[in-house]
Amino acid sequence: MERAESTTETPAADPGERRLFEEAWSQLETALAEGGPDPASEVARRRWFDLIAGPVPKRAAPLRRLPAEELRDHPLLALLAGLDDPAAQAHRVGGLLRAGEASAVLGDPARRVRRIDRAIVLLDQAQVQLGLGRTQGAAAAARAAATELEHLSAADVRNVATVGGLHSRLGATLLYSGDPGKALTTVERGLAYAHPLDPAAGLGNVAMLALLHAGNGDGVEARRHILTARSHAVELRRDNVVLLNVADAIVALDALDPVTARARLRDADPDLRTTPHWLPFVATMATAELASGHPGRGLAHLEESVGRRGAEARSLAARGALSAVRAQLELALGHPASAAALLERDAPPPVDAALGTARVELALDRHGAALQQLRSISGALLSTRQRAEAAALEAAVLLRFANEERVGRAVDHLGAILEGSGNLLALSLLPAADLERVGRQLTAHGYGEGLAVNRLRPLIPDVNPDIILTARETAVLAALLDHPSHSAIAAHLNVSINTVKSQLRSAYRKLGVSNRDEAIAVALDRHVLVERE
Secondary structure: OOOOOOOOOOOOOOHHHHHHHHHHHHHHHHHHHHHOHHHHHHHHHHOHHHHOOOOHHHHOHHHHOOOHHHHHHOHHHHHHHHOOOOOOOHHHHHHHHHHHHHHHHHOOOOOOOOHHHHHHHHHHHHHHHHHOOOHHHHHHHHHHHHHHHOOOOHHHHOOHHHHHHHHHHHHHHHHHOOOHHHHHHHHHHHHHOOOOOOHHHHHHHHHHHHHHHHHOOOHHHHHHHHHHHHOOHHHOOHHHHHHHHHHHHHHHHHOOOHHHHHHHHHHHOOOOOOOOOHHHHHHHHHHHHHHOOOHHHHHHHHHHHHHHHOHHHHOHHHHHHHHHHHHHHHHHOOOHHHHHHHHHHHOOOHHHHHHHHHHHHHHOOOHHHHHHHHHOOOOOOOOHHHHHHHHHHHHHHHHHHOOHHHHHHHHHHHHHHHHHHOOOHHHHOOEHHHHHHHHHHHHHOOOHHHHOHHHOOOOEOOOOOOOOOOHHHHHHHHHOOOOOOHHHHHHHHOOOHHHHHHHHHHHHHHHOOOOHHHHHHHHHHOOOOOOOO
16 A cells, blocks of 8 residues: 655645645745745745645755745744755655754744644644654644644634644644643644634545544544535545545445445545554554454555654654554454553553453453453443443453343343444354354344344454463373273373373463363364474
């Protein structure tokens, strides 16, 4: 899905954006030539996101000819003069230089920098930090920019398009640096600044809300925002189109429609080197491959995309955000140990970590451990998606050992959540045998037809847990094949009868069996007598 490498500057995304880009730069150059840096800065405040929608370095030559002192007094012009091609490797170095210079200007009490200018400069700093994988620095800069936006003057608020764009892009930066709560607040506040006569100014926030609600599993809200944004399709920026297509794909996957999801992702077609929204795109594409029955391909594409993104993809926040889908892909490939290791290594948010670990424990037949993980988040504030996954896992666990009344309550709770959210993906992420049991119970409780349970298909196969026996347990168990009595085994291995009994009890417990014939059958079926390194 990634576009081909390019050695040229990234152009504006489409003819509409290219026209706005050229128009904005013509205005800025005219203002600079006729009035100097002050009116040019006013153009920058009013049309900031049009000015950076194309190859800025080619148009910024007049700004680079300004005296250094004038650039320091006009931070937006200095920022434009220092921008470089986001697809080039030098972009990160240039970003660091800009961030250092901007910090000096913002921290100088002798320079009175307008709040909207400070917000724009802080947004640039946040995006630079995020691109370098410094998620804590990115989140701090984004929160500082959001604070500036809360105290804008009336004159600054009149720059409607820039104020709206700042909120949506700060929301994205906060989301991808691991602060989804602040992201939602920032984006919602951005809609309050949108002028009713200029709906395009708020479209970025509408698109971000669509993604946030889709990610939370609130499909109805996500669709509402998608429809609102697409009713102004002509005015949508390229990044907003990416957001809407990813949100649409997530909603389709929740309804177990990977064909539509893949089509939406193909339509999005972002440049993964430069788009700020690479993270949800990559995660959703991997989930679409999983839902299509191709977990291996999903994992390969995910790792390839992550490798191309560089330091940002290696950050703790990015790894944590991708850990859930990575673990699901490993489980679908029959690798529960790898899934568990990923969840431990990549430190997802606590709720996601508990849900992912519970899913692994369920696959390994560790019912008590799975239930313990679910109990650890019983008091947490969960999103709709997390509630659906937790309820599905709990019903699956209880169906393995609990009494009928307790199971009935859990299944009824699950059915009510799924009726409201339509999130069938939460069910399909159960191991195959558990999905069959849960599906039967949902039908028995009257939820089968409404949820179209007959359409469910398992994405996670039943996994025979890896059974690791000690060398002595393996030897005693292997001797069972040829020696029917404890005394014969003891003589063959030159050990005491009590040792044989002790080792067999331990091996039976690990195999989950209670007698010789069952032990031999399970051992042969699961290849536990094969010599291991």
